[in-house]
Amino acid sequence: MSKRFVAKTYRNRRVLRIILAAVIFAALALVVTFLLLFFMLDDYVVPNTDRHTVRIEHPFFTHEPPTD
Numbered sequence: 001m002s003k004r005f006v007a008k009t010y011r012n013r014r015v016l017r018i019i020l021a022a023v024i025f026a027a028l029a030l031v032v033t034f035l036l037l038f039f040m041l042d043d044y045v046v047p048n049t050d051r052h053t054v055r056i057e058h059p060f061f062t063h064e065p066p067t068d
Contacts, residue, residue, distance in 0.1 A: 044058045 044056050045054050046057050
């Protein structure tokens with residue numbers, strides 16, 4: 001006598017797959033965001049005098065007091 005096929009009714013792993021997909025999606029989104037920022041801000045990277053660190057000199061980050 002053959003057993004009936006029941007599609008994982010007791011050991012349902014749907015929630016685990018949803019959580020795993022969300023974690024993978026978030027990780028990929030972070031990697032893509034990092035790469036986009038890395039290549040977009042490449043023109044504004046300036047090495048410091050000690051040559052071990054860098055800083056970003058972007059017009060958005062500069063603080064200049066408003067002129068009257």
